[in-house]
Amino acid sequence: MLLVSYEFLFFLAVLLALYYLLPGRFQWPLLLAASVLFYLSGGAFAIVFLITTTVTTWFLALRLEAMTERAAARVKELGLSGGEKRAFQAAVKQKKKRVLIAGLILNFGLLAVLKYTNFFLGNVDVLFFGGSGEGPYVDWLLPLGISYYTFQATGYLIDVYHKKIHAQKNLARYALFVSFFPQIVQGPISRFDELAAQLTESRRFDWLTIRLGLMRMLWGFFKKLVAADRIAPAVAVIVQNPDQYQGIYVWIGMFAYMLQMFADFTGGIDIVIGAAQLFGIRLPENFNRPFSSRSLAEFWRRWHMTLMRWLREYIFFPVSTSRASQKLSGAARRFLGKGAGRRAPLYFASVTVWLITGIWHGASWNFVAWGLANCAVLLISQECSPLYRRFCSRFAWTASRGYAAFEVARTYLVFCMIEMFEYYSFDVVFSMFGSMFFGIRPWQFSGELAASLGLSAADWIVVGLSALLMFAVGLAQRDGRSVRERIFALPGWQRFFVIYGLFLAVLVLGVYGQGYDASQFIYNQF
Amino acid sequence: MRGKKLGGVLLAAAVAAAGLWGLTCLLVPKYTGRVVEGNFTAEYYREESPHDVLILGDCEAYENISPVTLWREYGITSYIRGNAQQLMSQSYYLLKDALREEKPETVILSISAMQQAEQSNETYNRMTLDGMRWSREKLEAILASRMEGEHLIEYVFPLLRFHSRWAELGGEDLTWFADRPLVTHSGYYMRADVRPAGTFPAERRRSNYEFEEKAYEYLDRIRELCEEEGIALILFKAPSLYPVWYDQWDMQIEEYAKAYGLAYLNALEEIDVIGIDFSEDTYDGGLHMNVYGAEKVSRWLGPVLQKQFGVPDRRGDAALSAVWEAKAARYDAEKQSQEEEFARLGYLTRFSGDETGASD
Amino acid sequence: MNYREELLEILQDINSEADYETCQDLIGEEVLTSFEMVMLVAEISQQLGISIPPDQIVPENFRSVDVICELLERLAEEE
Numbered sequence: 001m002l003l004v005s006y007e008f009l010f011f012l013a014v015l016l017a018l019y020y021l022l023p024g025r026f027q028w029p030l031l032l033a034a035s036v037l038f039y040l041s042g043g044a045f046a047i048v049f050l051i052t053t054t055v056t057t058w059f060l061a062l063r064l065e066a067m068t069e070r071a072a073a074r075v076k077e078l079g080l081s082g083g084e085k086r087a088f089q090a091a092v093k094q095k096k097k098r099v100l101i102a103g104l105i106l107n108f109g110l111l112a113v114l115k116y117t118n119f120f121l122g123n124v125d126v127l128f129f130g131g132s133g134e135g136p137y138v139d140w141l142l143p144l145g146i147s148y149y150t151f152q153a154t155g156y157l158i159d160v161y162h163k164k165i166h167a168q169k170n171l172a173r174y175a176l177f178v179s180f181f182p183q184i185v186q187g188p189i190s191r192f193d194e195l196a197a198q199l200t201e202s203r204r205f206d207w208l209t210i211r212l213g214l215m216r217m218l219w220g221f222f223k224k225l226v227a228a229d230r231i232a233p234a235v236a237v238i239v240q241n242p243d244q245y246q247g248i249y250v251w252i253g254m255f256a257y258m259l260q261m262f263a264d265f266t267g268g269i270d271i272v273i274g275a276a277q278l279f280g281i282r283l284p285e286n287f288n289r290p291f292s293s294r295s296l297a298e299f300w301r302r303w304h305m306t307l308m309r310w311l312r313e314y315i316f317f318p319v320s321t322s323r324a325s326q327k328l329s330g331a332a333r334r335f336l337g338k339g340a341g342r343r344a345p346l347y348f349a350s351v352t353v354w355l356i357t358g359i360w361h362g363a364s365w366n367f368v369a370w371g372l373a374n375c376a377v378l379l380i381s382q383e384c385s386p387l388y389r390r391f392c393s394r395f396a397w398t399a400s401r402g403y404a405a406f407e408v409a410r411t412y413l414v415f416c417m418i419e420m421f422e423y424y425s426f427d428v429v430f431s432m433f434g435s436m437f438f439g440i441r442p443w444q445f446s447g448e449l450a451a452s453l454g455l456s457a458a459d460w461i462v463v464g465l466s467a468l469l470m471f472a473v474g475l476a477q478r479d480g481r482s483v484r485e486r487i488f489a490l491p492g493w494q495r496f497f498v499i500y501g502l503f504l505a506v507l508v509l510g511v512y513g514q515g516y517d518a519s520q521f522i523y524n525q526f
Numbered sequence: 527m528r529g530k531k532l533g534g535v536l537l538a539a540a541v542a543a544a545g546l547w548g549l550t551c552l553l554v555p556k557y558t559g560r561v562v563e564g565n566f567t568a569e570y571y572r573e574e575s576p577h578d579v580l581i582l583g584d585c586e587a588y589e590n591i592s593p594v595t596l597w598r599e600y601g602i603t604s605y606i607r608g609n610a611q612q613l614m615s616q617s618y619y620l621l622k623d624a625l626r627e628e629k630p631e632t633v634i635l636s637i638s639a640m641q642q643a644e645q646s647n648e649t650y651n652r653m654t655l656d657g658m659r660w661s662r663e664k665l666e667a668i669l670a671s672r673m674e675g676e677h678l679i680e681y682v683f684p685l686l687r688f689h690s691r692w693a694e695l696g697g698e699d700l701t702w703f704a705d706r707p708l709v710t711h712s713g714y715y716m717r718a719d720v721r722p723a724g725t726f727p728a729e730r731r732r733s734n735y736e737f738e739e740k741a742y743e744y745l746d747r748i749r750e751l752c753e754e755e756g757i758a759l760i761l762f763k764a765p766s767l768y769p770v771w772y773d774q775w776d777m778q779i780e781e782y783a784k785a786y787g788l789a790y791l792n793a794l795e796e797i798d799v800i801g802i803d804f805s806e807d808t809y810d811g812g813l814h815m816n817v818y819g820a821e822k823v824s825r826w827l828g829p830v831l832q833k834q835f836g837v838p839d840r841r842g843d844a845a846l847s848a849v850w851e852a853k854a855a856r857y858d859a860e861k862q863s864q865e866e867e868f869a870r871l872g873y874l875t876r877f878s879g880d881e882t883g884a885s886d
Numbered sequence: 887m888n889y890r891e892e893l894l895e896i897l898q899d900i901n902s903e904a905d906y907e908t909c910q911d912l913i914g915e916e917v918l919t920s921f922e923m924v925m926l927v928a929e930i931s932q933q934l935g936i937s938i939p940p941d942q943i944v945p946e947n948f949r950s951v952d953v954i955c956e957l958l959e960r961l962a963e964e965e
Contacts, residue, residue, distance in 0.1 A: 006677050162941035297919060312920055318940035320924040326937065329928045342900070345928040346921055382921050389903045458693040496538045500545065508549065508689045514648060514675060 001041040003185060003271050004224055004512070011038070016210075016278055024202020031176055031199065031279065038181035039144060046143035049114070050179060053107050057153040058174045060103040061160040061167040067096050068163060100161045104154055111150045114140055119363035145184040147360060151310050153178050156192040158314055165193050173200050182275040186268050188286040188306035195283070203280040215484045216274030218502055219473075223267030225510030227466040228260045232511075234453040235260050242428055245449070250436035254416040259467055261419075262291065265304075289474050294407035296377050296414055307360075311353050320349035346382075350375050362422070370421040377414060462509050550685040553692060556702040557653070560877055562709040563610040567620070567657030569710055570607055575849045576628040578837050579604035581713065582617040582748075583636025586764035589814040590793075591634075593712035594857040595821045597850045600828035601839030606713025611650035614639050614744035619667035621748060623658060625755060632758045632835050634791075634827075635748060637779050638771070643738035645671050656684060670744075711857045716817050718864035719874050723804035723812030726768040735774035749786055758789075758835050765793040765802055765823065767812035791830065793823060800826040817861055889934060889958045893951060896929045906951050913945040923948060936961050 001007050015034050019027055039047055071092040074080075080088055118137050156177070159165045168174040177196045238245045238253035245253060269286045276283045286306050293299035300308055319325060325345035333341025351372070358371020381388075392398040420429045455463070476483050487498050557564030566588065579602055581587050588608030596602040607620045617635060624630075645651050651671055658664040668681050680687040691699075710716075752759040761783055763771060771794060783790035793800060800822050804812050807819030815823060831837040840846045867874055897906045904917050912918040918926070923943060931937045936958055947957045 006679055164941065297921070298916075301916075313940075313944075316920065316924070317927075317943040321927055321931075321938060321940050321943070325928070326931055329932060333932055338899075341932055342925045342929045346924045349924060350921070378921070382919075386902070389901075393903070456693060492534055492538075496541075500542055504545065504549065507546075507685065508553070508692050510689070513677075513680060513687060513689070 001038055003182075003268060003275075004221065007041075012275060012278065019279055020203075020205040027202050027279075028173065028176060028200040031180065032172055035176060035179040035181040035184070039179060039184065042144045043141065046141065046146075049110060049143045049146060050149060052110065053150060053153050054175050054178045055171070056103060056106055057157045057178075058168065058171050060099055061157050062169065063099055064096055064157075064160050065167040067092060067099070096161060100157065103157050107150050107154050111146055114142055114146060116359070116363045145186070148187045148189055149178050149184055151189050151307070155189070155310055155314060159192060168192075168196060176200070180276070180281075182272040183283055186265075186272065187304075188269060188272070188284050189310050190284055190306065195281075198281050201280070206280065209280055210278050211488065212484055213274045213277030215487070215499065216277060217271050218274075218499070218506065219484075220267040220270030220272075220274060221506045221510065222466070222502060223263040223270065223470065225506055225512055227463060227470065228264035228267060229511035230459055230466075230509075231256050231260050231263075231455070231463045234455045237453050239423055242424055242432060246432070246435040247439040249449070250432050250439075254413075254419075254436075256463075257419065258291075258412070258416055259463070263466075263470065289477055291412060292408060292474065292478070293411045294404060295381060295411055296374070296418075297381060299411055299415055300374070300378070307357075311357060315356060316349050316353045319352045320345040325349065347379065350379060354378075366422050366424075369426070370418060373418045373421050377418065466509075546683075546685065550683070551703050552695065552699055553688045554656070554684050555688060555691065556698045556706065558698045558702055558707060558709070562715070564653040565657065565706050565709045566609050566713065566715075567607070567654055568706070569657075569708060570605065570624065570713065571627075571659060572708070573605060573627075573712075575603065575846055577603045577605045577630050578840070579632045579634060579831060580621070580624055580630040581606040581608065581634045581636070581762075582612075582621055583608050583634075583762070584612045584639050585610060585715075585814060586638045586766055587612075587634075587636035587762075588710070588713055588715050589717070590764040590766070590820050590823050591827060592714050592716075592817065592820045592824045592857075594714070594850075594854050595824035596828050596831075597841075598854055599825060600832055600837075601841035602828060602831060602837050603840055603846060603850070604712065606710075608636070608713055609650070609654035611642070611645065611647065612639060612654050613642065613645060613671050614741050614748070615670040616654050616667055618744045618748050618751070619663040619670070620654075620658070621751060623661060623663045625751075626661070626663075629755060630757060632760065632831065632837055633748075633752055634760045634762045635745075637745075637761050637763060638766075640737045640741045640745065640779070641769075641775065643740040645673050648673050648676055651676065652687065655681065708856070711860070712853060714820065716857070716860055716864065717809040717814070717874070717877070718817045718861050719809045719868045719877070720806060720816060720818075721809055721811050722806070723767055723808055726770075726812070729770050729772075732772070735772055735778075737775070737778055745782070749788070760835070761788055761790040763790075763792040763794055764815070765797050765800065765819075766814060767804065767808075769813075789834065791827070793826070796826060817864075889955050890951065892934060893930075893954060893958070896926060896933065897951070899929070900925050910950045912950060913948055918948060930958065934958065 001011065011034075015030070019030055022030055036047070039050060071089065075085055075088060117140070121137055156165070160167045168177070173196070176199050177190075177192060180190075180195070180199060183190065235253065235256045238249055239257065266287050273283045273285070284306050286304060288302040288305060290299055290303035293302055325348050328344040328348055329341050332344040354371040354375035355368060356371075357374070358367040358369070361367045361370070397403060417429075417433065420432060424432070473483055476486070487495060490498065555564055579596070581591055581593075581604060583606075585608070588606045591604075591606060593602075593604040593606065596604050607617075607624060609616070612620075617639065621633065651668075651673065655664065655668055655671075658667065664681075665678075668678060672678070677686075749759055751757075761779055763776070763779070776792065779790055779792075782788070802815075802819055802822055807815055807822060809816035832839070864874060894906060897904070900922050901917075906912070906917065909915060909917050927938050927943060938957070938961060942957065942961070946953075948954055
């Protein structure tokens with residue numbers, strides 16, 4: 001079941017009615033049943049993997065907690081203290097660590113096998129068999145949301161290991177946390193402590209919350225259907241034919257691509273968060289006006305925030321403080337000096353995180369290159385930051401709004417250019433960089449090439465206006481106030497027309513259903 | 527205070543509904559250009575008088591029989607409920623739909639649709655079903671013939687289906703915002719241009735000539751419904767040269783007619799009796815009759831209906847005569863105008879908008 | 887034991903321009919980015935011999951210089 005489908009809206013409507021009609025104690029079991037149903041609608045077999053992850057992380061978390069409690073009881077019972085206590089605790093920690101690692105290997109192993117087997121086989125093919133491309137590839141379907149729920153479930157396991165949270169004893173309640181239906185498709189990746197309790201609370205019908213959820217969904221539909229899906233054909237044409245679309249088209253393609261990606265991803269998340277809000281559940285935000293970022297580092301703090309948070313907490317910090325990092329740091333300090341010692345863990349952890357980020361986004365070397373390109377830019381910016389700060393304190397005009405706008409544009413451009421690594425080989429990427437700065441010919445702009453993008457003038461107008469609207473909403477969110485709440489605070493008729501207008505825009509201008517093509521009607525067959 | 531708020535909500539709901547209704551009226555296709563078939567189903571409800579004969583089927587029904595001729599020469603009142611690619615299931619539900627309005631004595635069913643149990647193009651479904659008034663029959667008709675990717679809700683709210691027409695709205699969308707012109711003559715689609723029959727591609731052999739079960743199912747249901755209502759059912763094959771009407775198909779219909787004691791009129795075998803001249807009587811090279819061919823078929827059909835099935839001559843009824851005279855006048859006017867245009871240009875502008883129109 | 891002096895020195899080394907002493911929300915105001923946090927933790931480990939476990943690297947423990955000092959003292963005690 002796609003989030004953008006009649007089926008999903010129908011499913012949601014029925015579920016919503018049942019949810020608020022049922023007594024509180026049946027509400028969360030209903031959500032679990034709905035989540036299972038939602039998952040099954042995408043194919044029955046994949047749920048085996050979801051169940052495996054759910055059960056193993058649930059069980060191992062309980063084991064971990066039991067070990068912790070037993071150890072504490074033993075310490076008390078034996079009256080251990082000082083060195084003895086520390087030695088005992090260290091021994092327990094070792095055991096716990098083995099349990100944790102078993103759980104992580106199992107779950108990430110499952111993800112790796114399902115997601116990366118073909119990537120692996122392809123590389124083996126290239127390395128040893130000359131890359132005929134005919135290799136024995138597998139055609140496993142990737143279970144819905146596996147990249148998301150695996151992270152969410154393992155995050156829970158690690159948190160229990162660190163005693164940040166208590167393990168959930170009830171398997172069904174825990175299963176709801178892993179499988180909660182709006183978010184299983186594309187995140188956000190929630191933490192147990194922020195989501196689990198909310199899921200199982202009982203709730204009364206609250207129109208004020210529900211209308212906020214509906215409005216959020218409507219805005220998500222707008223972004224996805226009116227903006228993203230309308231520009232999609234042009235993006236596909238440009239992206240797939242880099243040799244044909246050069247110069248100015250690299251720019252057009254870049255803007256169109258980013259517009260599509262932004263509208264599609266944030267729109268999808270708006271639908272997810274809005275749908276959860278219908279049930280009174282607040283999911284974590286995944287975006288914080290990413291295109292207002294003044295640097296790439298800031299961008300990654302504002303874009304896909306729950307994934308980045310996960311990577312920071314469970315990869316970046318642990319790797320940077322790992323024994324390997326510490327050894328590396330010590331060695332670097334001895335041989336290369338204090339600065340190198342300080343930097344070694346940062347570089348080591350950054351490269352690790354960005355390799356994982358890359359490969360998480362897609363099973364190909366392009367994504368690895370994309371991740372490393374991000375990593376390189378971030379580290380270089382970090383190294384240049386003292387210089388940069390001095391530059392800014394020297395020139396007062398760097399505090400102006402114009403300069404801020406320049407930085408925002410620069411960040412956008414840098415991100416877009418890095419995105420190209422996702423699609424093209426190095427030589428194509430660099431030739432496109434060359435072409436976008438030195439290959440601009442004004443006459444490219446008109447004529448056949450422009451028409452071949454497949455969008456009519458009316459389409460471009462709709463895309464342009466929706467981009468403007470998204471931009472305006474972004475500006476309005478600058479002071480942190482909710483645009484939705486401001487809309488609901490408007491006087492009655494203004495509120496009505498704003499919401500109704502948005503609704504009609506989605507209804508009429510959205511790209512959905514079968515297009516109407518009068519020429520489809522071919523006479524001679526009936 | 528509460529009442530005021532409630533009033534506001536109701537008013538807003540009314541404005542919202544009116545807006546959606548208006549948008550729907552604006553955006554649904556008007557079918558007033560080259561393609562007029564989307565208006566056929568709804569036109570039936572504009573009929574003022576009852577019919578003794580109801581004709582059901584696809585293009586072989588609505589392009590080959592002229593009700594005005596049947597009236598003028600035999601006093602037979604008839605109506606064609608036909609649509610492009612109208613499936614047997616759709617004929618069945620349109621018959622049921624019509625039975626709510628009136629009770630004809632005779633039903634003529636064009637059986638060429640037996641060769642196709644499932645719809646091949648969503649556009650045909652929409653043109654056939656959108657015009658139906660909402661009823662249980664409409665719902666069942668949709669469910670029986672919808673294709674993959676077609677959603678019931680898009681029939682309930684046609685705006686969902688046709689919303690993307692916003693970019694191609696034209697003058698006709700305003701002109702025919704709320705009502706439609708009459709495009710048929712009692713369900714008959716008139717063409718007064720001529721394109722002689724040429725050669726057709728060779729008969730393609732088929733692996734299986736057996737009509738599909740679903741087609742038989744609805745043929746059975748039509749037959750049973752007619753039996754229940756005491757309506758005489760006639761199976762009819764139009765004199766179209768192409769697509770081929772295979773002997774194997776013909777035999778199946780013959781057997782079916784024999785088994786249930788139905789009449790089967792195969793005009794293909796009566797071409798000489800009817801007097802069809804394929805260099806004069808077809809507008810698209812032998813696929814469909816033009817008005818001259820349709821009138822000939824009607825002159826052959828009229829006596830059969832009267833002699834074999836006792837369909838009455840209603841010309842003595844003053845009220846009916848008035849209705850049909852008006853129809854005949856409209857018919858003659860259009861026929862004349864098409865004839866004049868064809869004589870002047872050698873084609874009809876309205877139907878040769880682009881290549882597909884000209885070559886069909 | 888008080889680590890304030892050493893801590894400030896390390897922080898100055900990482901970013902000499904930032905105003906660490908008065909800032910009460912180093913993370914929220916992005917005075918200390920995650921990159922700088924990692925460098926800080928590495929430097930603390932090397933210079934002070936205190937290793938901060940990853941589960942302690944949370945914004946709440948790095949809010950301000952004083953809070954970081956408290957963390958260090960707590961960890962040193964546990965050692």
